[in-house]
Amino acid sequence: MRLLSFLFSFEGRIGRRTYWLYFVLPLLVIFLVVAVAVPPLSFNRTFVVLFLLTSWPALAVGAKRCHDRNRSGWYQLIGLIPVIGPFVLMKERSARLSVAAWPNKHPSFIHEPRLPSTPWNERGWLCRHLDHYGKSGRS
Known part of the structure; x- marks a missing residue:
């Protein structure tokens, strides 16, 4: 899968390892580098810009992870439920399940x-x- 289709396409599916190694881990490193490198007074503006730049790729990669779990990409809206929503979504994205565990309606x-x-x-x-x-x- 090419980088542009990985980050910007809502079609297909990705496994748990790909999700963590090629999306979550680099994103955490970027956020940590920005937190250390940016002065405290301009951190809020920098964080907002970084959040806006990573929102679309986060939704696209999250939709592919939902497809791997045989769910619609719209399932990510469960993350909007206060308090418990983000925990349910993170559990769903990091669940251990083989890609070929059941017939999947999303192409692989x-x-x-x-x-x-x-x-x-x-x-x-x-x-x-x-x-x-x-x-x-x-x-």
Whole structure:
């Protein structure tokens, strides 16, 4: 995924590691550098400018993280609920869940390796056999 589509596009999904390593961590470093480097009297103006510059990328990357959890990007509005909203949103964004854990309606730009065919996985003969009997009504 290219940097511009990562930061400004609301389509696709990203994993937890990508979210933390390529968005949250650099953003925290930028905010810490600004907090140390900017004089106290002009900190408020600098913080407002930095907040405005990072709002759109934060919403876009957050929407991709919601897509990975099989939720709409609009789910981020839960963060507007006073007191508990930001905690619920942060828990949702950092939850441990595989990208391929369930069928996802959002397209993936992440390479998902295919499992070799064994009797026990979805490509194997046993799972196809059990699916066949499950669909026909017999048990």
